[in-house]
Amino acid sequence: MTSEGLLAGERVLVTGGSGGLGRGICEVAAREGAKVAFVWKSNAAGAGETEAALRALGAEVLSIQADLTQPQAAQEVVAQVEAAWEGIDGLVNNAGFSEAVPFVLLEDEDLQALLELNLMAPFRLTRAAVRGMLRRKHGRIVNLSSITGSRTIPGPVHYATSKGALEAFTRSLAHEVGAYGILVNAVAAGIFEGGLKSTIPEHHQQRYLNACSLGRFGTPAECGELVCWLLSRRNGYLNGTVVYQEGGTLG
Numbered sequence: 001m002t003s004e005g006l007l008a009g010e011r012v013l014v015t016g017g018s019g020g021l022g023r024g025i026c027e028v029a030a031r032e033g034a035k036v037a038f039v040w041k042s043n044a045a046g047a048g049e050t051e052a053a054l055r056a057l058g059a060e061v062l063s064i065q066a067d068l069t070q071p072q073a074a075q076e077v078v079a080q081v082e083a084a085w086e087g088i089d090g091l092v093n094n095a096g097f098s099e100a101v102p103f104v105l106l107e108d109e110d111l112q113a114l115l116e117l118n119l120m121a122p123f124r125l126t127r128a129a130v131r132g133m134l135r136r137k138h139g140r141i142v143n144l145s146s147i148t149g150s151r152t153i154p155g156p157v158h159y160a161t162s163k164g165a166l167e168a169f170t171r172s173l174a175h176e177v178g179a180y181g182i183l184v185n186a187v188a189a190g191i192f193e194g195g196l197k198s199t200i201p202e203h204h205q206q207r208y209l210n211a212c213s214l215g216r217f218g219t220p221a222e223c224g225e226l227v228c229w230l231l232s233r234r235n236g237y238l239n240g241t242v243v244y245q246e247g248g249t250l251g
């Protein structure tokens with residue numbers, strides 16, 4: 001751990017840290033000097049790998065198993081981190097889910113289940129974490145969105161709906177808490193290696209690659225770099241913004 005890193009001494013909570021983009025974010029945060037708490041649900045092996053990687057970087061780590069679709073989980077997770085480290089400086093709402101289902105086949109329950117993780121969990125976690133941030137007059141919140149949230153591109157309708165709402169949440173909250181030193185931003189990700197990429201049909205992946213100026217998918221480490229800058233005190237004037245991280249794609 002570096003004492004002069006971008007996040008030196010910062011206490012960061014990342015949801016969905018057992019793999020995919022979440023692990024990339026956790027690793028960059030640890031390398032940049034943060035204490036890292038991460039939440040996972042079922043992938044114990046993946047959580048163990050993340051924890052080992054963070055410890056190898058010299059970071060203090062909290063690995064928390066929780067089902068964030070349970071309403072009380074958000075408060076419990078935040079309380080656990082605050083009890084250990086007396087506060088949270090940065091929250092990354094990264095845990096998310098998608099599935100390729102045509103709109104006409106979607107049941108109410110499909111939308112409700114997806115919203116519980118992709119929207120309600122960030123809402124509840126942020127509400128729980130922001131109370132301490134308001135007292136300390138400092139905080140950074142980053143929400144993981146998708147280019148489906150605000151662009152007309154192929155993607156599951158219920159997933160796009162959840163990400164569009166998450167972006168509205170980001171902008172509105174940023175306006176309300178900005179005056180207290182709490183900056184709230186979102187990253188609208190294109191397609192990244194690992195994780196939810198496997199839920200995207202091959203022909204949509206190919207179409208994305210054809211439209212992407214870099215001609216490749218992003219990496220979790222690249223996502224981590226951006227998220228950690230947004231979490232850091234070097235970001236002093238970017239608030240309520242959705243940053244598109246998609247290698248320069250059309251659409």
Ligand SMILES: NC(=O)c1ccc[n+]([C@@H]2O[C@H](COP(=O)([O-])OP(=O)(O)OC[C@H]3O[C@@H](n4cnc5c(N)ncnc54)[C@H](OP(=O)(O)O)[C@@H]3O)[C@@H](O)[C@H]2O)c1
Binds near residue numbers: 020095194
């Ligand atoms: N990968 C992409 O191309 C891409 C593109 C655009 C946006 N995104 C966004 O980036 C974020 C991360 O995606 P990813 O691709 O890294 O996905 P991923 O590898 O599938 O990771 C999802 C994470 O969420 C956790 N999780 C799932 N259900 C949970 C629950 N009920 N309670 C607590 N944690 C839960 C998982 O934990 P367990 O595995 O331990 O259960 C896992 O750590 C998502 O918000 C996604 O929408 C990803």
